[in-house]
Amino acid sequence: MRALLLLLLLPMIGACxxxxxxxxxxxxxxxxxxxxxxxxxxxxxxEVGMTLQYQLVGALDExxxxxxxxIDLFERxxxxxxxxxxxxxxxxxxxxxxxxxxxxxxxxxxxAATLGNPLPAYPDERWLDVRDPTVRQLQRARMExxxxxxxxxxxxxxxxxxxxxxxxxxxxxxxxxxxxWLAAQAHALALSVGLASAWAxxxxxxxxxxxxxxxxxxxxxxxxxxxxxxxxxxxxxDLETAGTPEDVCAQAASLGLPxxxxxxxxxxxxxxxx
Numbered sequence: 001m002r003a004l005l006l007l008l009l010l011p012m013i014g015a016c017x018x019x020x021x022x023x024x025x026x027x028x029x030x031x032x033x034x035x036x037x038x039x040x041x042x043x044x045x046x047e048v049g050m051t052l053q054y055q056l057v058g059a060l061d062e063x064x065x066x067x068x069x070x071i072d073l074f075e076r077x078x079x080x081x082x083x084x085x086x087x088x089x090x091x092x093x094x095x096x097x098x099x100x101x102x103x104x105x106x107x108x109x110x111x112a113a114t115l116g117n118p119l120p121a122y123p124d125e126r127w128l129d130v131r132d133p134t135v136r137q138l139q140r141a142r143m144e145x146x147x148x149x150x151x152x153x154x155x156x157x158x159x160x161x162x163x164x165x166x167x168x169x170x171x172x173x174x175x176x177x178x179x180x181w182l183a184a185q186a187h188a189l190a191l192s193v194g195l196a197s198a199w200a201x202x203x204x205x206x207x208x209x210x211x212x213x214x215x216x217x218x219x220x221x222x223x224x225x226x227x228x229x230x231x232x233x234x235x236x237x238d239l240e241t242a243g244t245p246e247d248v249c250a251q252a253a254s255l256g257l258p259x260x261x262x263x264x265x266x267x268x269x270x271x272x273x274x
Contacts, residue, residue: 043090043152046192046211048235051272052260054213056094061268062087066260068237070094070155070213073146074104081150090153092194093146097139097182098158099125109138116167119158127158127166130178139182143189153192155213156182160198176201183208199225211235218251218259219243226257249273 046068053066060071062083069084073093084091100115101107102124114135116127128135146154159182161168162175179198183205186193194211199222202212206228217223217238226236238257240248241264252259252273261271 043085043088046090046092046153046194046235048233049258050090050235050237052213052237052239052258053270054239054260054262054266055268055270056266058267064268064270066270066272068092073142073149073151073154076149078149085150091151092153092155092192093149093151094155094157095139095142095146096125096158097142097156098128098130098161098178098197100128101125106138106141110135116161117165119164125158127161127164127168129168130159130161130170131168131174136178136181140185143186143191147189147191151191153194153210154186155194155196157196159195160200163200172201176204179205180208202226202228206232206234209234211237213237213239215239216241218248218255218257223255223257245271245273 050067051065052068052070053061053064054070055061055064056070056072060076060080062080066089068090070092071080071094073095076093081091099119099122100110110128111132111134114129114132116129119125119127130136143154159175159179162170162172175198179195179201183193192210194213195205195209196213196215198205199214202225206212209229211234212226212229214223214226214237217225218240219242223238226238229236236257238252238259239262240259241262243261245261248259248261259273261273263269
């Protein structure tokens with residue numbers, strides 16, 4: 001079914017952007033290094049109280065003392081995921097679902113008209129028009145790639161363009177429709193799915209998303225944004241990129257919040273609050 005969908009989509013991609021079809025197929029194709037899906041052990045669901053490793057760059061530290069790993073969808077292989085599973089880890093794929101990253105293998109498949117303004121914190125990235133059907137098909141292909149590699153779930157970022165200077169005339173309803181669509185697509189592929197953005201829509205999204213990961217909520221005094229997920233019984237996590245372990249962990253303990261200290265580059269180093 002996936003192959004048929006991609007074949008049907010290729011003419012539309014060419015008409016919209018002039019991009020050759022193989023880029024789209026590449027984004028959704030199974031990882032050649034991964035075992036057959038039936039042979040890949042699952043790491044299980046994301047659960048309350050898990051310790052978190054969030055590593056997006058550098059050589060993967062497979063021995064990190066954490067139960068839950070967030071690693072890059074494209075950069076990591078099925079073999080690495082299988083080894084983490086063999087250690088009893090749950091493994092999630094990081095996916096920028098609301099922004100265009102020009103270095104990704106499927107980057108040229110996004111129509112030019114869907115690329116908006118740069119993100120202030122990441123000027124190489126541009127906001128996506130999440131209403132566009134091609135954007136949605138490409139994100140579905142990414143989810144299929146995550147499933148085929150053996151990931152247990154997804155961490156989706158960049159899902160608050162409607163409240164930014166995105167360059168697209170997005171409404172809150174447009175954004176909510178897309179964010180709910182993403183959750184439904186992930187669950188249809190038997191993937192858990194969590195958010196690392198879209199806090200203004202947390203009340204509406206918490207029933208549909210399995211967990212949430214905040215970044216620097218202690219430093220920015222924004223940890224209350226996780227409350228809709230906590231009330232729904234969802235696991236929540238925070239990553240702090242500044243402060244001493246003693247101070248950060250004391251604040252985390254006062255809130256009953258699982259916190260991992262990381263460098264802002266999100267390399268292998270971590271310190272987990274007890």
